[in-house]
Amino acid sequence: MTLARNRLPKTLGLAVLAAALLASPLVRADEYGDVSQLLRSGKLPEALAKADQYLAGKPKDPQMRFLKGVIQTESGRTPDAIATFTKLTEDYPELPEPYNNLAVLHAGAGQFDKARAALEMAIRTNPSYATAHENLGDVYAKLASQAYSRALQLDSGNTAVQPKLALIRELFSTTAKSGVAAARPAGTAVAAAPAAARPPATAPATAAPAPAVAAAPSAAPAATPSAAAAPSAPAATAAGGGSKDVEAAVLAWAAAWSSKDMGGYLGAYGKEFDPPGSQSRRDWEEERRARIVGKNRIAVRVSDLQVSVNGNRAVARFKQAYSADALNVSSRKTLELVKSGERWMIVRESTGA
Template sequence: MPSILTEFHLLKARKLCLSRKLLQLYCGTLTLVFIGITPASAYVSPQAIESLLLKGDSKAALAQAESLKKDLSPIDYANTKASALLMLGRWQEAANLLEPLYEKDRANLLVANNYAVALWGMDKKEQARKVLETALNSTSPAYRSLRKIYSAQAAEAYAKALNEKNSAPTPILMAASTTGADLVDKPVVVAQAPKAPAPGPASAPATPSSLAAAPIAQAPKTSPLATPVLEAPPAQVAATEKDTAPSPQELEMITANIDNWVKAWSSKNVKSYLAFYSPSFSPDKGLSYSDWLEQRKQRVAKPGAINVEISIMKVVKSKSKIVVTFRQKYSSANVNTNSVKCLEWVNDKGTWLIAREFNK
């Protein structure tokens, strides 16, 4: 008969064996649990497709994108397939694929670039320009600052070529937030330039230097608005002085002010929005200034999102005023309008401000 000590060792061995089996079973259960929580199919990299694109094999890249459609992330699939379509000159198909992504995220530079390429191929050149400019303006403060520097250098070179004093204002480079937006609250007076000389007889054309002498307060900004048409109004409007196009500096400042006016309005920044209006503003429809002011405060600050988009049609300088005609699209929770409007700007102590606003 086995000794008591032998039985003790046998019992200990059985317990150890049982413990090992339980541990194996536990580990197997954990493995099953981990397998259960692992995604059934993780997205794969589009690198293989991009390699084909870089080699110029667009047809193979298109076929590869289609075969991996279920394994690619939606944006990788759209971008790689659209790139292949663009290389094949299939502009409309690429635009249809990219447009939803662009509308969802207009700051995505890759999507914006490829969408613009598609539009350009469809001969929608102005729309392509707007797409790229909007993307750059919304994501790249460095781009906006560089444009300001280029503009200042061009004005200086132009003045030297004409042996004239450079009357263009020194640009202000804005600080930027993490979202890429310029940190500006209202128009900032840079400096008040000397007053322009008194206009001569009606027959005497305005000189470039006299047109550029008006003081401009708003720091230059690249405007995503459509390029305006500089057009003089009918001859019968001018009585004692011919209407002209504004100078390049004036045009830049006015379009920048309009751009910031639209942004302040769309973002419901009442203080910034009202800062663009002159104290001598004359409201339309017979309203008093105080009634108009209270009405605008309520409407701009009302609950709910609003969206304002404008496209400049023409800019005319008449005497000391600049009149901008534009198409305005406005939408809110309960209002949706599409109209042609006019803003009349005056130089108020060095700052271009709105003196009149009316529908055409």
Template sequence: MKRHYFLYLLLAVNGLAQADLNQAEALLKQGQAGEALALVEQELRSDADNLTARFLQARLLVQLERQAEAVAAYEALTRDHPQRPEPYNNLAVLYAAQGKHNKARDALLNAINTHPSYATAYENLGNIYTKMAISAYNKALELDKQQRPAPISLAAIGKIADGPSGPPPVTPLTPPPAHAVGKSTTSIEDEIKLIIDTVNGWSNAWAAQNVDGYLAYYAPEFHPHNGLSRKQWEAQRRQRLRAPRFIRISIREPEVKILGSTTAKLVFEQRYESDRYQDAGKKVLLMEKTNGQWQILREYNA
């Protein structure tokens, strides 16, 4: 039985002619994906960087179960259009279907970096983290069969975008609640409190201009969204934390959303004040739990 995947298809206003697009879609609905692909590739011969046509080409390759070519097509799109989140998201769907969860995670983090409010990527990321937790659990069973932990139910784990052919809607993958992955004595409420406590500690270290303490709240995998390397960003933060005579940070109305067993999203109102500068606005932190500690994985202004 053929497997089809829900993929986010961008339909640009310009590019592929609407008549050709309609014809290709009609062929696809009739089960003639090969003919639809031939039509799209004919358009690409006259306009090789037609973004809409390239997206549709990649989608048709998936429909035809030419997965390696589809991956290559989306990877090329991420190189040629790195500002677009959709190719990264679609790559993650394909990587996850191949069991390459680390690559799927990295692709989704790139999608979030390019478009911080891209909700589909957050939902998919929660599912990927859950799958990674399941893989780690199963590995533990293999390594320690004498003292195996309590069994878990895999039925609650959402599948990677299984659905009918044709142009689908943008449907996020729904991760199970964090408590569905293994047994834990920590409730959702406890995790939310830990996250808020962590962010309060982070803001207190910032206000105290404790640079090393402040930086310790960032995960090793943290990547700045402004294009700086981690080393450049740390140097910039050290200079900015040490320069003012005083810093005041206030956090209001924190809202926590648990995305998976080891990842969460925190949104809050932040006010910054120093002798040099002040501002206020909404901030978003993507948090990751490692070795029992919550750390900041991504940070941006909403």
């Protein structure tokens, strides 16, 4: 079992973080594309040199800094990569991907407590980030394996521990044969983040692999300051008026988020909504309010909206381009809705699905 790896699509570059409010978007795209192409071609020194040249003029650019961390990871410069991703978490604590990549690097070095802490931060930042949850499960499995092994060393006659350890080792063996599913990129413009650093060669063959790296959000065009959600040709997959009502509910939710209308935003979630993680509904609402109201400007754009309706339940899948102050992130989003009276209410949401 290994932490989920992000693989490079054949025609796309590495997934990177995107910053808004930077000049010349086309020039930036070319710069990122050039560095990504060098990286995919295995020309790591050239890629790093070009990234450093770009960052000399724009040292705060999160997208290129993330890409630099990828290059350092692929080059085997783990301490440098850890420093790069750590600084990103300090400068952009809203982003879960740098935490997730830190976890991969720590796990690859056998530092599973540090990996667990980083993944818990990723999940706290984005409770619906599926890859971080998967990786955290892998880390817990590794920690359990270590604890059971230690228990047997201290008491070799403990018959209760042996079946547990055997079960975990069997799980590791099965996963190693089938391979762990790669984390899916967050949108069509995203390529996957780098693979996790491999565990040291001295690690026991039965040891659980390190957790997998989470995909980073894709680079998205700089959003306009407009607060309204701007869908681009939504295509419903279900016939009838029900799908149109669901589309309207999704766009109203995005518009309320964009305009920081907390009544409209929180009111889009049904009473059955179960906040991700272990948060209570009240704590989740307070956290969402703090994150949204505290921003100077927010724009949420919905595109490629696809809706399927089955009776009083519906699923909406779309691309979400989120822009807040100097941050711009694109991802895939899935909302599950239930019809309550005449309204469609959100009961579950997930990112990257």
